[in-house]
Amino acid sequence: MTQVKVTYGALAIKAVMIMIAAALLFAPFLFQDVRALEVAARICIFIVLVASYDLLIGYTGIVSFAHTMFFGFGSYGAAIALKKMGPGLDAVAVGTLAGVLISLVIATVIGLVSLRVKAIFFAMITLAAASVVLVLASQLSQLTGGEDGITYRAPEVFKTANKLMVDENGKVVRWFGVKLNGKLAGYYFVFFTSLTLFLIMLRVTVSPLGTVLKAIRENEARAEAIGYRVVAYRTFVFCLSAVAASLAGSIYAVWLKYTGPDTALSFAIMIDILLMVVIGGMGTMWGAVIGAVLMVMAQYYLRDLMGAASEATAGIPLLPELLAPDRWLLWLGIIFILLVYFFPRGIAGTLMTKGQRD
Amino acid sequence: MNKLTDTLGRFGGVNLLPVALAAIAFVLIGAPSSWVTLTIAGLSMGMMVFLMASGLSLVFGLMDVMNFGHSAFISFGAFVAASVLAALGGWLDSDSILLACAALALALIAAIAFGLAAGLFFETVIIRPVYRDHLRQILITMGALIVSEQIILAVWGGTPVTVPRPSFLDGAWIIGDVSIEKYRIFAFGIGAVVFAGLLALLNRTRVGLLIRAGVENREMVESLGFKINRLFIGVFMLGSALAALGGAMWAGYETLITPALGGEMMIVVFIVVIIGGLGSIEGTLLGAIIVGLTANYIGYLAPKLALASNMLLMMAILMWRPSGLRPAVK
Amino acid sequence: MTLLSVKDMKANIDQYAVLHGISFDVPEGGVFVLLGRNGAGKTTTLRAIMGLWQPSAGSVTFQGQVIAGMGTADIARKGIAYVPENMGIFGGLTVEENLILATAKGKFDKQRLQRIYDLFPAIEKFWTKQAWSLSGGQKQMLAVARAIIEPRALILVDEPTKGLAPSIVAAMGEAFREIAQTTTILLVEQNFNFARSLGRDMAVIDDGRVVHSGSMVDFAADKALQGQLLGLSA
Numbered sequence A: 001m002t003q004v005k006v007t008y009g010a011l012a013i014k015a016v017m018i019m020i021a022a023a024l025l026f027a028p029f030l031f032q033d034v035r036a037l038e039v040a041a042r043i044c045i046f047i048v049l050v051a052s053y054d055l056l057i058g059y060t061g062i063v064s065f066a067h068t069m070f071f072g073f074g075s076y077g078a079a080i081a082l083k084k085m086g087p088g089l090d091a092v093a094v095g096t097l098a099g100v101l102i103s104l105v106i107a108t109v110i111g112l113v114s115l116r117v118k119a120i121f122f123a124m125i126t127l128a129a130a131s132v133v134l135v136l137a138s139q140l141s142q143l144t145g146g147e148d149g150i151t152y153r154a155p156e157v158f159k160t161a162n163k164l165m166v167d168e169n170g171k172v173v174r175w176f177g178v179k180l181n182g183k184l185a186g187y188y189f190v191f192f193t194s195l196t197l198f199l200i201m202l203r204v205t206v207s208p209l210g211t212v213l214k215a216i217r218e219n220e221a222r223a224e225a226i227g228y229r230v231v232a233y234r235t236f237v238f239c240l241s242a243v244a245a246s247l248a249g250s251i252y253a254v255w256l257k258y259t260g261p262d263t264a265l266s267f268a269i270m271i272d273i274l275l276m277v278v279i280g281g282m283g284t285m286w287g288a289v290i291g292a293v294l295m296v297m298a299q300y301y302l303r304d305l306m307g308a309a310s311e312a313t314a315g316i317p318l319l320p321e322l323l324a325p326d327r328w329l330l331w332l333g334i335i336f337i338l339l340v341y342f343f344p345r346g347i348a349g350t351l352m353t354k355g356q357r358d
Numbered sequence B: 001m002n003k004l005t006d007t008l009g010r011f012g013g014v015n016l017l018p019v020a021l022a023a024i025a026f027v028l029i030g031a032p033s034s035w036v037t038l039t040i041a042g043l044s045m046g047m048m049v050f051l052m053a054s055g056l057s058l059v060f061g062l063m064d065v066m067n068f069g070h071s072a073f074i075s076f077g078a079f080v081a082a083s084v085l086a087a088l089g090g091w092l093d094s095d096s097i098l099l100a101c102a103a104l105a106l107a108l109i110a111a112i113a114f115g116l117a118a119g120l121f122f123e124t125v126i127i128r129p130v131y132r133d134h135l136r137q138i139l140i141t142m143g144a145l146i147v148s149e150q151i152i153l154a155v156w157g158g159t160p161v162t163v164p165r166p167s168f169l170d171g172a173w174i175i176g177d178v179s180i181e182k183y184r185i186f187a188f189g190i191g192a193v194v195f196a197g198l199l200a201l202l203n204r205t206r207v208g209l210l211i212r213a214g215v216e217n218r219e220m221v222e223s224l225g226f227k228i229n230r231l232f233i234g235v236f237m238l239g240s241a242l243a244a245l246g247g248a249m250w251a252g253y254e255t256l257i258t259p260a261l262g263g264e265m266m267i268v269v270f271i272v273v274i275i276g277g278l279g280s281i282e283g284t285l286l287g288a289i290i291v292g293l294t295a296n297y298i299g300y301l302a303p304k305l306a307l308a309s310n311m312l313l314m315m316a317i318l319m320w321r322p323s324g325l326r327p328a329v330k
Numbered sequence C: 001m002t003l004l005s006v007k008d009m010k011a012n013i014d015q016y017a018v019l020h021g022i023s024f025d026v027p028e029g030g031v032f033v034l035l036g037r038n039g040a041g042k043t044t045t046l047r048a049i050m051g052l053w054q055p056s057a058g059s060v061t062f063q064g065q066v067i068a069g070m071g072t073a074d075i076a077r078k079g080i081a082y083v084p085e086n087m088g089i090f091g092g093l094t095v096e097e098n099l100i101l102a103t104a105k106g107k108f109d110k111q112r113l114q115r116i117y118d119l120f121p122a123i124e125k126f127w128t129k130q131a132w133s134l135s136g137g138q139k140q141m142l143a144v145a146r147a148i149i150e151p152r153a154l155i156l157v158d159e160p161t162k163g164l165a166p167s168i169v170a171a172m173g174e175a176f177r178e179i180a181q182t183t184t185i186l187l188v189e190q191n192f193n194f195a196r197s198l199g200r201d202m203a204v205i206d207d208g209r210v211v212h213s214g215s216m217v218d219f220a221a222d223k224a225l226q227g228q229l230l231g232l233s234a
Helices: A008-025 A034-057 A067-085 A089-114 A119-139 A181-208 A208-218 A220-226 A230-256 A259-264 A269-282 A285-312 A321-325 A324-342 A346-353 B004-012 B012-030 B032-063 B070-087 B089-093 B097-130 B133-157 B184-204 B206-216 B219-221 B226-252 B261-276 B281-301 B303-320 C044-051 C070-075 C095-102 C111-118 C121-125 C136-148 C167-177 C192-198 C216-221 C223-230
Strands: B174-177 B178-181 C002-015 C017-026 C029-037 C058-062 C079-081 C154-158 C184-188 C201-206 C209-215
Touching: A008 A034, A008 A285, A008 A346, A008 C029, A034 A067, A034 A181, A034 C058, A067 A089, A067 A119, A067 A230, A067 A269, A089 A119, A089 A230, A089 A269, A089 B097, A119 A259, A119 A269, A119 B133, A119 B261, A181 A208, A181 A230, A181 A285, A181 B174, A208 A220, A208 A230, A220 A230, A259 A269, A269 A285, A269 A346, A269 B133, A269 C154, A285 A321, A285 A324, A285 A346, A324 B097, A324 B133, A346 B004, B004 B178, B004 C209, B012 B281, B032 B070, B032 B178, B032 B184, B032 B206, B032 B226, B032 B261, B032 B281, B070 B089, B070 B097, B070 B133, B070 B226, B089 B226, B097 B133, B097 B226, B133 B261, B174 C111, B178 B184, B184 B206, B184 B281, B184 C095, B206 B219, B206 B226, B206 C095, B219 B226, B226 B261, B261 B281, B261 B303, B281 B303, B281 C192, C002 C044, C002 C121, C002 C184, C017 C029, C017 C044, C017 C058, C017 C201, C029 C044, C029 C192, C044 C154, C044 C184, C044 C192, C070 C079, C079 C136, C079 C167, C095 C136, C111 C121, C111 C136, C111 C167, C111 C223, C121 C136, C136 C167, C154 C223, C167 C184, C184 C192, C192 C216, C201 C216, C201 C223, C209 C216, C209 C223, C216 C223
Parallel strands: C017 C209, C029 C184, C029 C201, C079 C154, C154 C184
Antiparallel strands: B174 B178, C002 C017, C002 C058, C201 C209
């Protein structure tokens, strides 16, 4: 192992991390519109989701296409519980727990059956499993609401009408112009749970477990020869990341007050996660943060830009088609391929080594 | 027990699985006429899936390359064929069977030609730089799949496209109380011809010998003085063309196609190659037939479980034989 | 006349240097033996000559032509055949198919085939059998037969006696002696007795370097040197 030197790049990343953390922490105060808060919450959730995926792909070298499936288990768990039991924290707890348990069981089964075979098989099997669950979710419409999804009410505390603090007139207190209401509580619920999950995962990567995982990724045969039970470790990490994804799903379900295939299960989310982890940089938790921030922002704001471009090129054949906001995945796909070719380490990985000399 | 396995082995071993499946289904379904219809539907679906899967399996066997973008060839094949058929609508509608046949043949040939060209492009531009790196292979081919799907969306739009088919393939033959769709027999026939052709290519020609040898030991084939990369480009193009042909056949079968077609079939294709064992044509056919039959039987018996049943089947077979039913010798 | 010349060849596997600079010359004719302990770098040397492993430095010259950096197929077409340690036969192919694949034109030269039948009668006997069903010795014979089915200038043979019964080792020795009359053999061998009975010239590789080279007769006579280089007890 080479000694980790502090490079300009690494310093830059640290600075960016602090800025992102601060921006997210003060988001309700910095960006006082509804859409911006949606973006901030989505970023928090996706940081957890992408970081947990990075545990798999970056730290362990396992490619899974079932990550949204676990995210969906968590989302649907919380959503169904909130729908059936009524809005309450008990429902959130029950739903979250159910999601985690299902994720854990499925991850263990998939892991034990297929992690002993080649990485490629694993990718194929998880892809198949995820599609089956997606189909099931749309078919079991009594439970899942089918294609329409489920709309439900959030627990009392997180309702916009809920006043956290009232002044003498019984009106909600404002700090810096921001109402201290349930919406704010909801955002901080998302922020702090996400932060906690992220820090736990960060801790895992620097623990002895993280070292073993890296050893397995670098040379599976050697790790096996040294005596590590590779399948057991891989299954464990697969379960760990599944649980993290499931928890992220539950949090998101509570925040959105809606759960459907598009927000929780669709393959588009899996593609988003892949793009985020590759753009940010595999094998660095910081990469997950950078990737999630960039991609979520792009999703919300780049589409507007493409829409404008499409209209501007209306006269030219095919070009408006390619520039339509719906086609933005096309461009991301191309960027994705180029990144994997030329910067397989992503933004964080490339930056980290900038300014470093061997 | 050993004696039993020996006897089973003599009569075809794992090749008996589809027969066993059909027998069990016969009992469960009860009605012989439905059973015949479903079995023919299953076999014909199996053959079409075989077309789509064979290339993927061979490519993996030969170069250890897994192309997650394989389904793009299936989709493109379907849409190219649909466009050609739509453009030749006049021929299809005319009374002349000859003209209708020509239109159909042209559509299939166009799909194959597109598959060949796309395969060449894919192999040299997308796959070549990441031959030995599985992680990047999966990511890059997945990226290529995203781009391909978007291109299909941009060119053909998101709305379902109707696929006209020649009138002589429409409708069904009625024998007793059994109805047999003509198109299914046609699809089965095409699949069977391609399978026979592939077997002949692999077992009767020098190129086939090289492919079989290459699947087993790439380095040794190189050491005997053959450039495996050229062979690989050829196999990759062939596989892409077959996938496009499979997609075209499937388009005619479904008669209404959406850009999601490739992705949906890809799952089935993956299950097929995993069940059958990667790298062998016979294994792929076996897996395709099993999956085709299961999909149709379960689709009749418990419609909601159709896709999940194939998934469970795959898990069960993987636990029994981790490298599939009939993998290539490694 | 030097047939193959390896100069200061270095190679890494992952980040580990395996060859630190290998140099030796294989003269035309006879058997040249590479000796050395397990893990000394003998197999990597053969693989690097064959182009199956890219050396990081150094040169390989064959018949006066630089072949380092060429593709394996091109190197093979220059007239070098390779019999790897695992024999590299195609188990799913028949004996006949294994051999016909190695011919340049896809058909057999009657005389050369007869020569192979004479050298290895088992080949004729199991002609239509799938190669995986052969015994270890028969597989090894098939691997060697495949290397000489076309005229070659040099064949690289990696530990052909490994795991074989003594009687088969003896037969293999006979075959190599016969082959060596027309084709140069570069033999990697652990079995010193076998190597001594065949070798004309030799080199010892240790820890990725050539630590000794010379004639086999001299080396066979120097028990102390053998003990030091190969760890053989006198």
